[in-house]
Structures are given as structure tokens and as C-alpha cells.
Amino acid sequence: MSLSLMRKSILLVEEVKPDLPRLSELFSKPDLTESYSIHSICSEEAKRYIHSFNYDLLVLDFHAAFLSDSKLAEEHKLSNGSIPFIIVNRGSDVGAKSRAFEAGASYYIDQNDLTGDFLDKAISDCLKGSESSNFSASSDSLYKVLQFILEIVAVDSNMEDLPGYIAAKTARFLGCDGVSVAKREEDGEFVYTGSYGELVFPSNFGISEEHPLLKSAASEKGIIFHGANEFVEELSVNRLSGRVGSGLLIPLFFGKIMVGVVSVFSRRRNAFPPELENPLELIGAALGPLFYRKNAEQESSANRNMLNHALKIAHLGNWQSDIRTNRVKWSEEVYSIFGISKEMFGGYREDFFELVHPEDRARVREFVVQIFEEDAIQEIEYRIIRSDGEIRFVAVRADLIRNSKGEATQFFGTIQDVTEKKLTEERLGQSQKMEAVGQLAGGLAHDFNNLLNVILANLDLLEIKLKDSPELLKRVNSGQDAVQRGVELNRRLLSFSRKQPINPEVFDVNKLLFDFVPILERLETEKVGLEFEISQEFLPCEIEKNGMENALLNLAINARDAMPEGGTIRISSGLLKNASTEGVRISGLNSADYCLVTVTDTGIGMAEEIKAHIFEPFFSTKGSGKGSGLGLSMVYGFVKQSKGFIKVISVPGHGTSFLLFLPIYNSYPETPQNPGAILP
Numbered sequence: 001m002s003l004s005l006m007r008k009s010i011l012l013v014e015e016v017k018p019d020l021p022r023l024s025e026l027f028s029k030p031d032l033t034e035s036y037s038i039h040s041i042c043s044e045e046a047k048r049y050i051h052s053f054n055y056d057l058l059v060l061d062f063h064a065a066f067l068s069d070s071k072l073a074e075e076h077k078l079s080n081g082s083i084p085f086i087i088v089n090r091g092s093d094v095g096a097k098s099r100a101f102e103a104g105a106s107y108y109i110d111q112n113d114l115t116g117d118f119l120d121k122a123i124s125d126c127l128k129g130s131e132s133s134n135f136s137a138s139s140d141s142l143y144k145v146l147q148f149i150l151e152i153v154a155v156d157s158n159m160e161d162l163p164g165y166i167a168a169k170t171a172r173f174l175g176c177d178g179v180s181v182a183k184r185e186e187d188g189e190f191v192y193t194g195s196y197g198e199l200v201f202p203s204n205f206g207i208s209e210e211h212p213l214l215k216s217a218a219s220e221k222g223i224i225f226h227g228a229n230e231f232v233e234e235l236s237v238n239r240l241s242g243r244v245g246s247g248l249l250i251p252l253f254f255g256k257i258m259v260g261v262v263s264v265f266s267r268r269r270n271a272f273p274p275e276l277e278n279p280l281e282l283i284g285a286a287l288g289p290l291f292y293r294k295n296a297e298q299e300s301s302a303n304r305n306m307l308n309h310a311l312k313i314a315h316l317g318n319w320q321s322d323i324r325t326n327r328v329k330w331s332e333e334v335y336s337i338f339g340i341s342k343e344m345f346g347g348y349r350e351d352f353f354e355l356v357h358p359e360d361r362a363r364v365r366e367f368v369v370q371i372f373e374e375d376a377i378q379e380i381e382y383r384i385i386r387s388d389g390e391i392r393f394v395a396v397r398a399d400l401i402r403n404s405k406g407e408a409t410q411f412f413g414t415i416q417d418v419t420e421k422k423l424t425e426e427r428l429g430q431s432q433k434m435e436a437v438g439q440l441a442g443g444l445a446h447d448f449n450n451l452l453n454v455i456l457a458n459l460d461l462l463e464i465k466l467k468d469s470p471e472l473l474k475r476v477n478s479g480q481d482a483v484q485r486g487v488e489l490n491r492r493l494l495s496f497s498r499k500q501p502i503n504p505e506v507f508d509v510n511k512l513l514f515d516f517v518p519i520l521e522r523l524e525t526e527k528v529g530l531e532f533e534i535s536q537e538f539l540p541c542e543i544e545k546n547g548m549e550n551a552l553l554n555l556a557i558n559a560r561d562a563m564p565e566g567g568t569i570r571i572s573s574g575l576l577k578n579a580s581t582e583g584v585r586i587s588g589l590n591s592a593d594y595c596l597v598t599v600t601d602t603g604i605g606m607a608e609e610i611k612a613h614i615f616e617p618f619f620s621t622k623g624s625g626k627g628s629g630l631g632l633s634m635v636y637g638f639v640k641q642s643k644g645f646i647k648v649i650s651v652p653g654h655g656t657s658f659l660l661f662l663p664i665y666n667s668y669p670e671t672p673q674n675p676g677a678i679l680p
Helices: 030-035 043-052 062-067 072-080 096-102 117-126 138-154 162-174 212-220 230-238 274-313 332-338 349-353 361-374 419-465 470-497 509-521 545-561 631-641
Strands: 008-014 036-042 057-061 085-089 107-110 178-184 190-197 224-226 246-254 257-266 316-322 328-330 378-385 391-402 408-417 505-508 528-533 540-543 567-577 593-601 645-651 655-663
Touching (some): 043 072, 057 062, 062 072, 085 117, 107 117, 138 274, 190 257, 212 257, 246 274, 274 332, 316 332, 332 408, 361 391, 505 509, 505 545, 509 545, 540 545, 540 655, 545 567, 545 593, 631 645, 631 655
Parallel strands (some): 085 107, 528 567
Antiparallel strands (some): 178 190, 246 257, 391 408, 505 540, 645 655
8 A cells, every 4th residue: 555645546447438438438527536546458468557547446447357368357467466456348358257266356336236336435445544645634644644754764765766766656645647866066057867657857957956846955955846837837848748737846855955846747737735735844854864874875985986096097006004913004006006806815914925026025024113213104125936936026105003091003005016117217228228329339439430430541551562572471461451340340330320321222131031040050059059930921121131141140140159078059930910009019019010920949047137138239248358248239329320119038947039029111100109118
């Protein structure tokens, strides 16, 4: 049974038969229409109304209830089993009465009783104990209002669902044709987000707080009763699904702020008596704080989710550590940074230290002591070891928290994964260092070249003068040979500094490799073998041919020298598609397709501290007199001049791979970023 404060609602369902009287005409008597709100529908619409319409009594045509395919009596019992229903039979069906009572009908009325007092008595008995349309029994009315409020307050719903729930409960409570509920947005507009019934506003329809009706509700702080005035006429034509006869606007206040409104509509004029004002004001007073609290909870949850998402994007987490118990609490992102689950972490300070890199633990422990001593925000960067063995860099800021007595109770801080930042800084520093060394080498090479020209010119003159003195001529020739070696050394310096003039041309790198194989095969020995995996693709690159050949030769020679006990050198090539927006792309490379040339050995490999210096001029691990230290510098210079990238992968005891990324001709961006960078 509904808690409606309005006239009781009767849903009348009939199946129209041309030879039988219309039930809707029988129910149109003034004494019935004045006492009850009667909604007459055909059997085709009945299912939808039974499931969605708020009614206090159902009157079913016998044919609609049992003889049609809709099975309305069963639908009513399933959906609204506690609400009484009456079966009306306008025909002379055998067994109709027993069938009606078997289905649970409260009354059965046949054609003989339709026009008498029996119909009125049946309706009255079914609705016995209900109130009339006005507020005659104040205590009972108060009970209904309180029950209504308690049902809404007790429901566990969020702000997204609450307006719709309030609308549905209010529509049933008042027995109206539609209810729409709006909440106040930050800009002052009231946006309708929940509704129930047929005469409602569309979802997300907004009304300015400056609208006369809302201003009136805000100033009077009371229920606004309205009829079919200009406001309603305008809205009913443009926004509502039907014509409005009368309506209510219930303002929802929290303190002095109107946080929401409940708009109630009926198709009938003067449907809402003045006696409703006090109970509805009580309802509004109760719903206002609830509306405000739920909205605040939603905003708080949204802000919290936004903050968590921002922290996740920034790889930033927060933590706290209790000084007395040594217990540690982490936010979700901290677990992500350390690569462990909550179950894997013990939750104490020593469990945390176990995750710190062993070489950094002592420094981190000193950091904790420093927080005590300085009593100010402290910062530190250190390494951690994730559960999968990966080493990451983190930056931590921490402070000391004290209680009201001034006693230190806990540490609180933030932790951020700065691994990518550190790697970027290292790459930038390496690039800047190589650029500076290149400029220095270029300047020295020019000065050295001038000296060599002077020395060579004088030696040439001496050669002419001493052509009749073979012994002295040998010394001159020896000096000339030394000068030529100096010229070659100078050429390498200029190549590294990229100040040597080049004439790049478009070559098929695979063809160049095939043609250069015979030269590389001369490096084979009894202990050292060569393997080639050259693809069949056409790989056009704008490069200097001699530079490419010298780079391959230098890498192959270094690979051979890195395998004193013997091994295998593998040289391969292929197409790397990095221009496509789909699929996996290699970090650090530009959006272009590349020819990838790889030279790999199975030698002794390199430690990280050696790998960091291999492209610097004159850096060598071969010992005095066994290398100029310019071979890899020339390789770096060639790659940089070719607008490419180079990557080195080395594992001590297992070998080294040099990967040259040369851009495919015409696939490279017009302004490449950071060409020649050493990829991590």
C-alpha cells in the first residue's frame, strides 16, 4: 500500500469490446472521480503500468486478466502482491467468479452489480483504512512523513543514484504524474539528474538560479505551489513530456544555501492542497542536509580518485612510519613503485630496508637520523630493488610529525620513482659531454693538421735535397710515414667531431654489407668465426659509404679483440618499423623507419662503468700501444652524421652487441630530435 498523501489512485485496465459497456464510463461517476484518482488504460499498456505506475487499487477486466495473452493478474501479484485488485466481468463467462477468487482477487463484480452500490462498497472496502485526499489525521500524517524520511535517509546510495531514488519515493508519496530532482552546480545552475514518472524534465536539463521560481523559493525558504502559469506553460511545451496542470517546488536547504530542488508535477489543476505545505517543508528540511552530505561525499571521492590518478601518473606515493612501533603504512602507488603486493610486504621499517639497494642502506639509515636532528623536511635519492630484480631510482621527501604535546610520533613522506628522469639526465649529460669532447677534438685536430702540413712540406723538401744520400733519405721517409699516420689519426678526430666534410649518398645498406663481406671475412681466425644474417629487403639510407665501411670494420675488430679465447661475431641487418602509430615503438627513437645493423660478439663483455666511456676519444681497454682509442669514436661520429642512433648492450662474461639505427631515406622527420643519441 502506498504512503501517498494525495487521493488514492485506482488503475483501471479494460479490454474494449464493441458489444459490452465501457468500464471507464462506469467509473466516471462524480462521486468516484472526486474521491479517487482514476487512471484508465487499455490492456496493451497494462504491463508497463503495473511495473512502473504507483497505484492503490487495481481494477481488472476479466478478459484482460485471464483470457488475453498478457496474464495481468499474475503480473500484478508478482509486482504488487500487497495491493488489492478487483475483477470485473461484463460478460457471462462460466466459472469466472471462482477463477477470480483463486487468483487472489479481493472482489468479483459481474454485469448485474456494475451499476449498483456494490461497486462503491467494493472499492471502499479495498481501500479501507486509507486517508482521504486531505490531511485529516495529523498523527497518522506525521507518521507517514517520518516513515518517508527514514526510508530515504536509511538507503545506502551515492549522489549519482540519490536524486532518482528521491524522485521515485516522492512520486509514490504524493501520487503525482512526475517528479524531477536537481542539484546545485558550482556555477549556480540547478541541473536535473533524477526523475520518476511521465511528466518529468529531461536528464541534465538545467535552470539558472536567477529564474523567478527558484529565486522565490530561495527567498521564502518554503514550498512553492504553482499552477499552469507562464513558467510551467513554457517548460511543459519545451522541456516536459506533457502539459502541466499544477505543481510544487520543494527547495532543499543546507543552512542558508539551497543545494537542490524537487519539482513535482500533476496533469490535474489544483492537485496539491495547501495542507501539504507543512509536511513537505519537514521533508525538505530533512533532505537538504542529506543532499549536501551525499554531494560532498561524491566530490570528496571524485577529488580523491583524481588525486590517486595524478599520483599514479607521476609515480608518486606517500608513506608514514610510527616511531614507537616501527610500523610502516604505504599508499597504493608505493606498492606499485616497489613492485610488490600488500601481502608480500611485512609492514615494518626493517622490511622496508630489505628493499633498499645494499649499497644505499647505510645512507638511508643516516637519512632517518637526519630527520630527527634537523626537524625539517629532508630529501634523498637512492636505489631500490623490486621483486623482479629490477633496480629503480626513487626520490624521497620526509618530515617529522609531532602530537599536541610536541612529542615526535611518526615520519611522514612522499616517494617518487625517478628512474626515467635519472636515465634522461644521464643521456643528456653523456650527449653534452660527447659534444664538448667533439668540439675540443675538432679544434685540436685543425691545429694539429696545420703542424702536420708544415712538417710534411719540410720533409718533402729534404727528400729532394737528400736524394743522393740513401742513408739520410731513409730517415726522411720514416718521418713522412709518421706524418701520414698522424694525418690518419687527425682524420679520425675530425670524423668524431663531425667537422670533417662528408658527401652522403643514398645507398642500399644491405647491398653495401654484401659487398663488404669479403673484407670482413679476413678477420676470421682459427678461434674467431663470423656469421652473417643480412636481410633481402631494400634498405635505402643517406650515408657516407666509407664511413659505413669503417664503422663496420672498427666494430668487427673490437669484437674480435674482445674474444681472446675465441668466439663468434654475428653481423645482421633488417628493417625496423618505428613510424607506425600502431604496435610497440622503441623508446628514444624518432617516429621513422630504420635500418638496424647489429654487430654482436660472444666475448668478455663490459661493466657499466666502462660502457659509459667507450665513445670518448682515446679511451681504450686494450693497453698501451694496442689501440688509438678512436675506433668507437669514429663509429659514434658516423652515426651522428647519418642522423641515426646507437645502442650498446653488454653483459660481463657473455658478450656485447652494438646496434646502429640508420633512418630509412625519406621516412625521417624534417627536424629530427637529438640525432646520434646513445640509447639506454
